[in-house]
Amino acid sequence: MNPSEPVRMIQVGAGAMGLAWLRTIAESPDAEVVGLVDLDIDVARRSAETAGLPDLPTATSLAALADTVAADAVVNVTIPEAHHPVNLEAMSAGFPVLCEKPIAPTVAGALSMVAASEATGRLLMISQSRRYFAGFAELRRLVESLGVVGTVTCEFFKAPHFGGFRERMAHPLLVDMAIHHFDAARHLVGQEPVAVYCQAYNPPWSWYDGDAAATAVFEFSGGAQFVYTGSWCSPGYETSWNGRWRISAQTGSALWDGDGSPTVDMPGRTGTAGEARRAPAVPEQISGALAEFVHALRTGTTPSGEAHGNVLSLAMVESAVQSALTGTRTVIEDVLADAHAQATDAEQHDAVRAVLKSWRDVRETVGLPAR
Numbered sequence: 001m002n003p004s005e006p007v008r009m010i011q012v013g014a015g016a017m018g019l020a021w022l023r024t025i026a027e028s029p030d031a032e033v034v035g036l037v038d039l040d041i042d043v044a045r046r047s048a049e050t051a052g053l054p055d056l057p058t059a060t061s062l063a064a065l066a067d068t069v070a071a072d073a074v075v076n077v078t079i080p081e082a083h084h085p086v087n088l089e090a091m092s093a094g095f096p097v098l099c100e101k102p103i104a105p106t107v108a109g110a111l112s113m114v115a116a117s118e119a120t121g122r123l124l125m126i127s128q129s130r131r132y133f134a135g136f137a138e139l140r141r142l143v144e145s146l147g148v149v150g151t152v153t154c155e156f157f158k159a160p161h162f163g164g165f166r167e168r169m170a171h172p173l174l175v176d177m178a179i180h181h182f183d184a185a186r187h188l189v190g191q192e193p194v195a196v197y198c199q200a201y202n203p204p205w206s207w208y209d210g211d212a213a214a215t216a217v218f219e220f221s222g223g224a225q226f227v228y229t230g231s232w233c234s235p236g237y238e239t240s241w242n243g244r245w246r247i248s249a250q251t252g253s254a255l256w257d258g259d260g261s262p263t264v265d266m267p268g269r270t271g272t273a274g275e276a277r278r279a280p281a282v283p284e285q286i287s288g289a290l291a292e293f294v295h296a297l298r299t300g301t302t303p304s305g306e307a308h309g310n311v312l313s314l315a316m317v318e319s320a321v322q323s324a325l326t327g328t329r330t331v332i333e334d335v336l337a338d339a340h341a342q343a344t345d346a347e348q349h350d351a352v353r354a355v356l357k358s359w360r361d362v363r364e365t366v367g368l369p370a371r
């Protein structure tokens with residue numbers, strides 16, 4: 001790949017988030033969108049027009065477009081249920097893929113995606129856009145200086161009226177939103193989830209059918225506890241979309257409201273308590289994911305959102321839901337082992353199934369430390 005040329009991308013999925021991606025790629029000097037695919041051709045044409053790209057080639061399948069335009073990569077912004085077929089088709093055709101979160105609706109589906117990436121030898125990166133905030137990058141830097149982490153808390157309280165599928169889901173907060181906060185917690189403390197106890201519930205005034213509120217306590221591999229509490233039907237004193245964070249560690253504590261710069265308090269060190277540090281500018285949200293993907297393609301480095309490393313974020317969600325349903329502490333490696341067996345049984349592609357069967361220990365595959 002010529003580093004002086006923009007990466008040519010075919011985008012699949014032109015809905016609400018698809019429009020945001022079209023605009024983001026159009027604004028990037030490092031990438032350009034060369035084609036747009038959607039099952040609904042009118043949606044594709046309308047989104048291309050709205051993004052100021054009326055002449056962008058559009059089609060209803062990747063195969064139709066891949067033959068007519070020269071491209072280097074695919075960005076997948078379809079619904080979660082379509083991530084599997086679209087990613088598989090793209091990687092089988094030789095494209096590296098940048099895919100919207102979640103990697104798949106289930107951990108079994110995620111493992112199948114990881115195996116497909118191994119079978120085809122193509123990069124699959126998941127865009128977890130909330131990893132890319134200047135304030136969050138600064139918080140990570142501060143946490144590294146605080147010594148051993150004891151407790152991490154994240155509070156997330158909002159009251160959006162989305163309408164549509166989120167108000168019909170069984171676990172809208174845990175499945176559609178908390179994956180961002182769970183993923184951020186891993187990225188923040190550099191430890192992996194071991195087990196979770198979770199209660200999910202629906203406040204009496206809720207406008208959601210499913211459980212719009214939840215509290216989960218995760219144990220992490222290095223001993224840290226991550227306490228997450230949130231609600232999607234909580235009018236008043238709303239937090240930011242990133243949530244409100246506290247990190248309690250050996251030599252001090254850090255706070256972040258999810259919007260601005262974090263603060264740190266290290267007793268004994270003068271001049272640090274409450275001091276707001278200005279977070280250095282970085283490409284934020286999906287621009288940050290795009291920048292990391294392009295960098296990975298140009299340098300061959302492994303991006304932080306690479307699929308193997310993303311599975312545990314989805315496993316945190318699935319384990320929290322399982323704990324809420326059973327009322328018991330759920331062990332992450334048990335969820336992974338069940339998902340691996342399911343994925344192997346269900347896999348239709350011989351090459352992908354062979355990869356799934358070849359994994360000695362699924363924990364090792366996704367980077368979960370041995371107990």
Ligand SMILES: NC(=O)c1ccc[n+]([C@@H]2O[C@H](COP(=O)([O-])OP(=O)(O)OC[C@H]3O[C@@H](n4cnc5c(N)ncnc54)[C@H](O)[C@@H]3O)[C@@H](O)[C@H]2O)c1
Pocket residue numbers: 012013014015016017018037038039040043060077078079080082085086100101102127128129
């Ligand atoms: N990072 C974030 O903060 C964030 C926010 C919103 C949505 N998302 C994610 O973005 C993705 C898309 O969400 P959305 O809100 O744009 O959904 P959407 O329903 O608005 O759009 C999805 C589009 O994909 C198309 N599609 C479905 N299956 C397809 C297939 N097999 N081939 C081609 N096109 C297909 C649909 O026709 C639709 O136009 C989801 O994974 C969602 O979780 C992320």
